[in-house]
Amino acid sequence: MRLVIRDDYDEVTNYVANYVKERIRQFNPTTENPFVIGLPTGSSPVSVYKVLVEMYKAGDINFENVVTFNMDEYVGLPRDHPESYHSFMWKNLFMHVNIKPENVHILDGNAPDLDEECKKFEAEIARVGGIELFLGGIGPDGHIAFNEPGSSLTSRTRVKTLAYETIIANARFFDGDVSKVPKLALTVGVATVMDAREVLVIITGAHKAIALANCIEGGVNHMWTVSAIQMHPKGLIVCDEDATLELHVKTVKYFKSIEHVHQSLIGPENLSLQGGVKQLRKIVVASRSATPLNGPYEE
Numbered sequence: 001m002r003l004v005i006r007d008d009y010d011e012v013t014n015y016v017a018n019y020v021k022e023r024i025r026q027f028n029p030t031t032e033n034p035f036v037i038g039l040p041t042g043s044s045p046v047s048v049y050k051v052l053v054e055m056y057k058a059g060d061i062n063f064e065n066v067v068t069f070n071m072d073e074y075v076g077l078p079r080d081h082p083e084s085y086h087s088f089m090w091k092n093l094f095m096h097v098n099i100k101p102e103n104v105h106i107l108d109g110n111a112p113d114l115d116e117e118c119k120k121f122e123a124e125i126a127r128v129g130g131i132e133l134f135l136g137g138i139g140p141d142g143h144i145a146f147n148e149p150g151s152s153l154t155s156r157t158r159v160k161t162l163a164y165e166t167i168i169a170n171a172r173f174f175d176g177d178v179s180k181v182p183k184l185a186l187t188v189g190v191a192t193v194m195d196a197r198e199v200l201v202i203i204t205g206a207h208k209a210i211a212l213a214n215c216i217e218g219g220v221n222h223m224w225t226v227s228a229i230q231m232h233p234k235g236l237i238v239c240d241e242d243a244t245l246e247l248h249v250k251t252v253k254y255f256k257s258i259e260h261v262h263q264s265l266i267g268p269e270n271l272s273l274q275g276g277v278k279q280l281r282k283i284v285v286a287s288r289s290a291t292p293l294n295g296p297y298e299e
């Protein structure tokens with residue numbers, strides 16, 4: 001697993017947006033072989049979506065052959081409610097880019113048969129060949145999607161009762177009124193996320209520092225469901241300095257040094273090894289845009 005630490009939320013945003021752009025570009029998606037991405041909602045990814053929209057307007061990213069699956073949706077909230085995850089995704093990303101509406105998949109929290117809706121979602125992911133890159137955020141209690149503490153690490157898409165801590169955390173989107181926050185949600189399971197060929201989790205802010213410490217320094221544990229990323233062959237966490245507050249200094253130094261060595265391996269001093277100036281420029285530009293995609297070090 002890799003931990004990339006950036007100074008603040010804005011730097012995390014730039015890193016993640018560039019990462020997504022580069023992954024799509026390198027994949028070179030076509031209609032027959034689209035790039036399938038899992039997407040989160042919340043304040044963590046909202047600026048990433050803003051930057052992706054700017055990149056799209058500048059002609060740097062193309063969503064024509066991108067297929068999306070969102071992580072979760074509230075149960076019983078009307079689809080056009082401003083706080084539904086449908087509204088969030090269309091408002092913050094989809095309506096500004098050239099994604100095909102038929103390529104967007106968001107769970108329907110008002111489906112007549114919720115279990116069936118969840119089964120259909122899993123079947124649809126399988127039909128398109130699985131998810132290439134799953135982006136995620138976490139709650140302060142370490143939940144990924146709505147996989148609250150105690151969720152099975154083998155869970156699939158299903159109906160979930162929200163933990164009180166999550167209801168309180170999300171009340172900020174409902175006029176601070178806990179009673180307005182839906183108490184149930186549909187969510188992909190931990191295993192649904194971990195089945196993706198790559199998982200990238202954004203963790204920012206001091207309020208998530210305990211969760212990050214448990215995720216990285218604790219064992220794999222269903223009380224901190226994001227910790228399942230330890231078992232993923234290609235897991236990446238991008239966090240800011242504030243989120244590292246509860247990590248051991250040694251842990252922070254360890255991950256920073258790994259990134260530092262990686263950067264130095266692709267630095268100017270290795271010019272002759274990399275086959276000329278043009279190649280070097282490409283490498284340096286890629287590293288400046290903070291997207292060391294297939295680094296020579298273990299995940």
Ligand SMILES: N[C@@H]1[C@@H](O)[C@H](O)[C@@H](COP(=O)(O)O)O[C@@H]1O
Binds near residue numbers: 041136139144
């Ligand atoms: N179900 C969502 C999660 O998918 C999200 O990661 C979390 C954190 O949100 P934020 O990024 O706003 O802190 O909020 C909700 O609980």
